[in-house]
Amino acid sequence: MGKGKKLITGIIAASMLLVGLTACGNSDNNAGSNSSSSKFDSIEQLKKNGKIRIGVFADKPPFGYVDSEGKNQGFDVYIAKRFAKDLLGDESKAEFVLVDAASRVAYLESNKVDIIMANFTVTDERKEKVDFASPYMKLSFGIVSPDSAPITSIDQLKEKGQKLIVAKGTTAETYFTKEYPDIELLKFDQYTEIFSALKDGRGAAIANDNTELIAWAKSNPGFTVSIPAFGGQDTIAPAVAKGNTELLSWINTELETLGKEKFIHEAYNATLNEVYGEGYTDELVVEGGKIE
Amino acid sequence: MPNSGIEVLFEGSNFERLLGGLLVTIEISFVSIVIGTVLGVLMGLLRTVNSRPLRLVLRLYLEAxxxxxxxxxxxxxxxxxxxxxxxxxxxxxxxxxVFSLWGAAEIGDIVRGALESMPKHQVESGHALGLSRGQLYRYILIPQAVRRMLPGSINLATRIVKTTSLVVLIGVIEVVKIGQQIIELGVIKAPNASFWVYGFIFILYFIVCYPLSRLSRRFERKWQN
Structure with missing residues (x-):
């Protein structure tokens, strides 16, 4: 019977393990995302660890991407490296954690990163879950039109026969439907479609996020971003875990200091210039954490 | 075909990075399959034990x-x-x-199914010969059950390999993610790169999964004779 006993003990042990695992998993599931109990590291702790974990994108050039040598690059990364240098004395002490758009909040809430700098747009919904520092970039809508028939004011689009091209589901579509119901919209599903529609002359202009348009116009001669910025303005800022005021105020002071040496302009020149070209820094860059 | 995008595979250290990513994929799947199989066999045996509460708990685990x-x-x-x-x-x-626990749940079900599908006379003959429960499993049930388990297990293994592509969402950089990084980097310069990169990843997955199904076919044939 010795064998039988062992078997039974084994069964009990194994089943307890399993119950434990599944039960924990399920109760966790209910707890959902409000894991506010999770702590974050103080600046002193970061210094002791000799590293700061910064969440960045790996596939969103030119903001955060991995180059063909496997190194992190981009506008966000450029600024993040400077943060690491000023906080811990060396930019190599930035440990980049590659995040994707949907889990940026979760990374902060579960203390898997110290700062998120992954082109994180400030929204009221996100503000409830994380703390945003001062912005380093701003975004708004833009309008691109052919050089032969430039659209330099939105009123021009109200004339009869002038169609405005938008992509379905974008904030630009919502904006025009709400604010300018008398402008005739031509809607497409894909980004590639809106651009070919403009080239074919099916519409007078495209309205979209200005960054997309600026980048496109740069590689398509004959088209210009004739209205570079209008409508609601979004900002992009570093974010820290809710309640991490120590790191938050350090970042804000840091951005102010960097503003004095025009560091964000330097970051723009080093990373975004290639894609957006010169002349759009004022539309995109926020220096010193303050929007004029 | 100028600028077809295939050259993107060999730019910089892209090729090594893709293979490195594949290694991550293989590592996660291999370790999970090994752990999952060990736990799963144990679980499958437990599920044939005549105890309602135990069976219920394991059933819940599987369903979870x-x-x-x-x-x-x-x-x-x-x-x-x-x-x-x-x-x-x-x-x-x-x-x-996660993959080990999932593998254990599924392997457990496969083992249970294989054991339960054994004809009753096998068990009865075993008992008639005076075999103990342990001996019955060791000499009669398990050797036969393994053959019935094999197709299902191999199928599960390839499913695990393919499902590892989800781990990018918790920040693990495996082969698909590296492919996406390469594609996004070249989106303006080489817009057709995605075809080649995903094509290459397809071949990599094939190289990993095909030997598995070959292996299972070989075993099946061997045991038929």
């Missing part, structure tokens, strides 16, 4: 993995479970944990 998507498990373990217990487990460890 069948009903809740693996992605949700990964999220729950990575973002809620580990901070709640104040242990910082890496994305890779989370992946191995």
């Amino acid at each position: 993995f069948r009903i809740i998507p693996i992605l949700v498990w990964l999220y729950v373990v990575h973002f809620s479970f580990s901070p709640m217990l104040h242990i910082d487990i890496s994305g890779g460890a989370t992946a191995i944990l």
Whole structure:
């Protein structure tokens, strides 16, 4: 019977393990995302660890991407490296954690990163879950039109026969439907479609996020971003875990200091210039954490 | 065909990076399959034991993995479970944990199915010969059951290999993610790169999964004779 006993003990042990695992998993599931109990590291702790974990994108050039040598690059990364240098004395002490758009909040809430700098747009919904520092970039809508028939004011689009091209589901579509119901919209599903529609002359202009348009116009001669910025303005800022005021105020002071040496302009020149070209820094860059 | 995009595969260290990513994929799947098989066989044996509460618990465990998507498990373990217990487990460890538990649940079901499908006379003959329960399993049931388990297990193994592509969402950089990084980097310069990169990844997955199905076919043939 010795064998039988062992078997039974084994069964009990194994089943307890399993119950434990599944039960924990399920109760966790209910707890959902409000894991506010999770702590974050103080600046002193970061210094002791000799590293700061910064969440960045790996596939969103030119903001955060991995180059063909496997190194992190981009506008966000450029600024993040400077943060690491000023906080811990060396930019190599930035440990980049590659995040994707949907889990940026979760990374902060579960203390898997110290700062998120992954082109994180400030929204009221996100503000409830994380703390945003001062912005380093701003975004708004833009309008691109052919050089032969430039659209330099939105009123021009109200004339009869002038169609405005938008992509379905974008904030630009919502904006025009709400604010300018008398402008005739031509809607497409894909980004590639809106651009070919403009080239074919099916519409007078495209309205979209200005960054997309600026980048496109740069590689398509004959088209210009004739209205570079209008409508609601979004900002992009570093974010820290809710309640991490120590790191938050350090970042804000840091951005102010960097503003004095025009560091964000330097970051723009080093990373975004290639894609957006010169002349759009004022539309995109926020220096010193303050929007004029 | 100028600028077809295939050259993107060999730019910089892209090729090595893709292979490195494949290694991550293989590592996670291999470790998970091994752990999952060991736990799963144990679980399958337990599920044939004549105890209602035990069977119920194991059944619930299996259903938990069948009903809740693996992605949700990964999220729950990575973002809620580990901070709640104040242990910082890496994305890779989370992946191995979740895939092992999933593998154990499924292998357990396969083992149970194989054992239960044994004709009753096999058990009765065993008893008639005076074999103990242990001996019955060791000499009669398990050797026969293994043959019935094989197709299902290999199928599961290839499913695990393919499902590892979800781990990018908890920050593990495996072959698909590296492919996406390469594609996004060249989106303006080489817009057709995605065809080549995904094509290459297809071949890589094939190289991993094909030997598995070959292996299972060989065993099946061997045991037929």
